[in-house]
Amino acid sequence: PITPTTNIWHNGTLIPWEKAQIHVMSHVVHYGSSVFEGIRCYGQPQGAAIFRLPEHMQRLLDSARIYRMPLPYSLDQLCSAVVELTEANKVAPCYLRPIAFRGYGEAGVNPKNSPVEVYIANFPWGKYVSGEQGADVCISSWNRLAPNTMPGLAKAGANYMNSQLIRMEAEVNGYAEGIALDTNGYLAEGSGENLFLVRNGVLYTPPLANSVLSGITRDSILTLARHLGIPVVEQGLPREMIYIADEVFFVGTAAEVTPIRSVDRILIGDGSMGPVTKQLSDEFFGIANGLKPDRFGWLTPVNVN
Numbered sequence: 230p231i232t233p234t235t236n237i238w239h240n241g242t243l244i245p246w247e248k249a250q251i252h253v254m255s256h257v258v259h260y261g262s263s264v265f266e267g268i269r270c271y272g273q274p275q276g277a278a279i280f281r282l283p284e285h286m287q288r289l290l291d292s293a294r295i296y297r298m299p300l301p302y303s304l305d306q307l308c309s310a311v312v313e314l315t316e317a318n319k320v321a322p323c324y325l326r327p328i329a330f331r332g333y334g335e336a337g338v339n340p341k342n343s344p345v346e347v348y349i350a351n352f353p354w355g356k357y358v359s360g361e362q363g364a365d366v367c368i369s370s371w372n373r374l375a376p377n378t379m380p381g382l383a384k385a386g387a388n389y390m391n392s393q394l395i396r397m398e399a400e401v402n403g404y405a406e407g408i409a410l411d412t413n414g415y416l417a418e419g420s421g422e423n424l425f426l427v428r429n430g431v432l433y434t435p436p437l438a439n440s441v442l443s444g445i446t447r448d449s450i451l452t453l454a455r456h457l458g459i460p461v462v463e464q465g466l467p468r469e470m471i472y473i474a475d476e477v478f479f480v481g482t483a484a485e486v487t488p489i490r491s492v493d494r495i496l497i498g499d500g501s502m503g504p505v506t507k508q509l510s511d512e513f514f515g516i517a518n519g520l521k522p523d524r525f526g527w528l529t530p531v532n533v534n
């Protein structure tokens with residue numbers, strides 16, 4: 230259940246949480262026509278800071294462009310709106326959810342007569358993938374989005390029908406999460422997380438061509454790895470590569486860095502968090518929590534006092 234905050238940003242103004250409602254005949258309800266973001270605001274010794282805000286809002290603009298959805302706000306305006314809401318609600322740490330969708334007006338599939346509505350909400354959100362000692366996950370029987378069907382680089386609401394199938398199947402079968410393959414059988418990603426493998430000290434992750442979202446956390450981990458001198462390979466990875474990896478972990482805004490203990494009940498390494506995962510995780514959380522220098526300029530400070 231979501232813990233409500235006070236305000237929600239709607240098309241330029243703050244409205245009460247409980248007033249942020251839409252009509253059942255809105256286009257998005259029937260045809261999944263939304264694009265959205267998920268962003269974390271971290272508590273810091275000096276207050277709070279939003280992690281990689283411009284990168285997230287640029288991806289929202291990119292998602293809207295792919296779907297021919299006109300957003301009447303610039304990157305700067307969207308970033309300011311997120312800061313305004315966070316400072317008004319004074320809840321940190323928190324998760325932020327900007328969303329743009331086709332509203333009420335058109336009954337047909339082409340949304341040309343439906344207004345675009347933009348909302349931003351925030352609320353407290355803790356750990357997303359369960360498993361204190363590392364998550365037990367499975368390879369999903371569902372594939373990730375096939376090329377030229379649902380555009381995987383857009384973070385669109387409709388894509389999460391596929392994610393729901395992956396996640397529900399995994400949980401029904403007693404796993405914390407599922408890893409989907411792409412339609413060629415290569416490793417892709419979790420229902421809401423990018424995937425990393427470590428073998429012989431080399432960090433591997435599937436490339437964007439293999440039906441993965443261009444995750445902001447994925448990009449952060451690649452940047453940190455290069456900075457730490459860890460060799461990085463972005464290439465198509467066969468399914469079985471995961472079973473023989475020394476370390477496997479998920480990354481994402483909600484999942485942050487989540488070590489994976491087993492895949493299909495096969496133990497990864499000795500089942501504990503490996504040294505490369507630990508090094509990257511410490512660096513990631515160190516920067517996010519303001520305990521290490523923000524050397525890549527990833528933080529937008531907010532005043533929540």
Ligand code: PMP
Pocket residue numbers: 267384392418419420421422423441442443444445446447480481482483
């Ligand atoms: N893949 C999918 C399918 C996701 O939903 C997410 C979460 N947005 C990610 C990867 C990770 O992306 P990010 O690090 O930008 O949150």
